[in-house]
Amino acid sequence: MGYLLEGVQQGIGLLFSGNIETWSAIAVSLQASLLSITAALIIGAPAGFVLGYYEFPGRRQIRAVFDTLLALPTVVVGLVVYGFVSSRGPLGHMELLFTVSGIVVAQTILILPIVISLTASAIESLDMRLGNTLITLGASRRQIVLTSLYEAKIAVLTAAVTAYGRAISEVGVSMMIGGNIKWHTRTITTAIALESGKGNFAMGIALGLVLLTIAFTVNASLIILKKMSK
């Protein structure tokens, strides 16, 4: 037990003393996850709107596919993206392997189904009268998409928070595509895996605390937003 407490103490010490190695991993994690959530929202929110708003043949099947992909294993995404971006792969010339950009691409693929599926559910649960109301008020197609997403903002934000939580906490993609290169592509999660493997428990705990704090902050801000929009 003393061993654990000592780890926590040392971990906090590492954070507050501004240990560069620790903070580098945190910076990479934040950079990658923020870029991937942005990309996933830009692609996924309109796609989710289309899936939730319009009736078209095959819609149910596509919904089912994205619902299934919610549980996409990170290592499978890692494997597939690796296959594409490795030097022998079709996208090898883009030199994404072992870069933060590569992590962003793979994380975006990982969390896109979450954004699409949850946004579609959010739009489906909107009042049926909304679309017609917006048309009668003269909204264009683009304005209808934006207003509908705004009307469903809490549910869309929940989708974003869920997706972000998955991006920042995953290990598989960061490890396989990023390669856990110190100062470059080492993220919070890959660092924890490596450091605890090496017996460097303090750094693992320090990073674990940061990860928990980020998750808590994001969820707390969602709760505050929900309250504010009431």
Added chain:
Amino acid sequence: MKVENTSHHFLVRDLEYAYSGNFRLQVPHLVIDRGQSLGISGPNGCGKSTLLRLLAFLETPQAGSIELVQAAGGDTKRLHHRITLLLQDHYLLKRSVFENVAYGLRVRGDRENLRDRVFRALQDSGLDPERFAGRKWHELSGGEARRVSLAARLILKPEALLLDEPVANIDRESALLIKDVINTLKERDNMTMIISSHDQTWLAGVTDSIIQMRDGKITGLLYENSLQGPWHPDIDGLWAMDIQDAGKIYASKPPAPYSRGILDPANIIIATREQADLSAQNLLRGTVESMEQIHYTDSISVKVKTGTTHFACTVTHHAAENLHIFPGKTVWLIFKASSIIWE
């Protein structure tokens, strides 16, 4: 640009629309004039809402066409920027009353004097802007919410305002206010209005003419006579209203001196000679002004001018033939005091 008769606003031809298997809306012909205020009445499920949704271009006809005629020199704005519909199940966006009313202008990129215009629209809808502009969508009663929805459409100053059951399920005060709003718009802005309601009496107070629908078809054109009073007590326990240059109209006791009486055109008998010894209390001399075939019926609507007042009467083809009536002919209108019903 195609300009047909510029007094026409909506031209409906051979319109058909069916859904859920057994309901079919069929309107072979309907013309709505610019500035006209048309009522649509009929029981639930008769197709009123469907017709309004089609006229608002929310649904696409399965057969036939609806044309919104351009005014001479009118601009070519998008259809949904020219007309607007207040849906029966109206809906407020999850934002403040102010933002709900401003939404239509915002999507048009029109932000000039936004605050003043929103306040005026709220005022026009009978809502105190200072009290209501800052409220959230859920801080309103049903009638208030409906008036906010109305304000959100008035602010757009559309060519045509379509209202689907605007007074269903709301309090009496709101119903009266909405009536005043509509009448003001008619006079002030000469806006074309198409209003559906199952409440024929209310509808008669806000429209020039009413079409009746049943099972997806227009079954007739209904004109009603609205007698605004003031009423005063007269002989034999009857009450009377003076008509300028034509004498008096007798009615049973109204609920209030300024109550509005409704006289069904079918309850007026037209005679070509002055009748003596009548059991009916009302006998008015007038001149036939116009006659019009009522669509899809064998009836004719006859407009008769007595003094400064017009009466709409309905007669069958057969009766019109027997009476030899034609515009310009002097006739007598006969109806019972008890035919006048109170709003």
